[in-house]
Amino acid sequence: MKHAFAAFVFRPAGLPVLLAASSLLLTACDxxxxxxxxxxxxxxxxxxxxxxxxxxxxxxxxxxxxRWDSVSRQRNRQPLDNAATAAFNQELLGSYANVEQLTVTDLEPAYVQLLRETRAKRRTWTQRDWDYATAIFNRLNARYRAIRLDLPARNELHIKALQAEFTALETGRDLKDLGAAVKDKPADRQ
The missing domain is CATH 1.20.5 (Single alpha-helices involved in coiled-coils or other helix-helix interfaces)
Structure with missing residues (x-):
């Protein structure tokens, strides 16, 4: 019958551990x-x-x-400029800019157009630009809710995916800005 101590001591990894524990005990005793x-x-x-x-x-x-949240809330309380909204609407939706007149066949391409432009421009957008894009997205969503029952299932599924992508892009930007706002800068460290 082998002793557990003997097996521990003679293993290659066990000897250094045993020596370290022994030296700690001896130091504590001294x-x-x-x-x-x-x-x-x-x-x-x-x-x-x-x-x-x-x-x-x-x-x-x-x-x-x-502070970031306060600035964001204050910005959100400011009304969007009508001229800037119209310009953004035209820039992001192109020929689908008249959202209230979109038909069942136009709605999915309008979302595709919005997402194409959002992907292309999102890196240069400010938070205020995102506010305008979100307002346009919300108008599209209102139109979607109005005609949703007439949409084919495959179009509805694709629109849901595009809605999720837009929300993810917007949330990603918010998180990036929040991360930059709370990041410890060298001048702030003590």
């Missing part, structure tokens, strides 16, 4: 109670310092996120 108390105080001080720094970072990030 220290005085005062030295051990000092080591505990130093460890507690280091933990407190790390916790305080983490708390400071969380406060900064939280205040920046709140």
């Amino acid at each position: 220290s005085t109670p005062r030295e051990r108390e000092e080591a505990v105080r130093n460890s507690a001080r280091e933990i407190d310092t790390v916790a305080n720094r983490a708390g400071d970072v969380l406060k900064r990030v939280g205040s920046r996120a709140a």
Whole structure:
């Protein structure tokens, strides 16, 4: 019958672990109670310092996120300019710009056109540009709800996928902007 200790010691990986544990025990035996108390105080001080720094970072990030949210809410309360809305509508929808007159056969191509333009231009858009694009998207969605019962199932499914893609692109931009707003910049670190 082999002893568990013998199997542990003679394994190649077990010997260094055993030696490290032995040296820790010997070191602990060689220290005085005062030295051990000092080591505990130093460890507690280091933990407190790390916790305080983490708390400071969380406060900064939280205040920046709140500021970003406040600016976003304020921007959303501002009405969209009618001329800019019309220009965006024409730019994003092209020949499908008259949303209220779209037919069952025109609705899916209108969504395709909106998504094509959104994919092409989204990287250069500001949050306000996204507000205009979202207003156009919402108008398309209202038209979709009005004529949805007359749409073929395959068109309806494709439109749902395009709606999900637009929402994902918009949410991605919001997350990117929020991440940039809360990011710790070198000048902000203490």
